Amino acid sequence: MSKLSGIDFSHFEKQSIVNVIIGSNSLLELELTAGGLVAECPWRLQRENKIMAGSSDSREVPANVQLKESLIGCQVIEVIFMEEVKMLRIAFSGSIVLDLFHDSCHFEGWELYSEDGFTFISLPEGDFSLQELCTTQDQCGE
Structure with missing residues (x-):
């Protein structure tokens, strides 16, 4: 069993997908x-x-067109990060699950971000960068 991180992803819950881009x-x-x-x-x-x-x-x-159509409007149910295997899992409404696997020692894998300042970036070699939410004016520099 892979170790789950203690990262709080709850602020993504109930957010909906409004656009999907699938590129090369x-x-x-x-x-x-x-x-x-x-x-x-x-x-x-x-x-x-x-x-x-x-x-x-x-x-x-x-x-891609069909995939986009099936994802638009889906809500985030849960986000988890499995540290041991460097995998981010996002569960959406409609029984849809997205798994991301970091597999590079040279490149970043993903960036998950929210408008309130949270960022979670998968860095080369499987490290990660986490910027937590600003909860007070002092933390946010205001």
């Missing part, structure tokens, strides 16, 4: 109602434990 070289961007995700690493989307699409499928244009 494994690029996946999800725009959320108050944040987003940019992934440049292997990923897969599953619905009810069946793979809907993966980063190696991302160049197929007709499938």
Whole structure:
């Protein structure tokens, strides 16, 4: 069993996907109602434990349109990070799960961010950078 991080991702819960960009070289961007995700690493989307699409499928244009249509409007249910295997998992409404796998010693894997200042970046070699939320005016520099 992989160790789950103690990172609080609860501020992403109930945010909805408002836009999806699927590009070349494994690029996946999800725009959320108050944040987003940019992934440049292997990923897969599953619905009810069946793979809907993966980063190696991302160049197929007709499938991209269908995939985007099925994701727009989905709400974030849960976000977890499995430290041991360097995997970020985001569960959405509609039994959809997105898994991101960091697999590079040279490049960043993903950036998950919110408009309120939270950022979680997968760094080279499996390290990560975490900028927590500003909860007081002193922390936010205001």
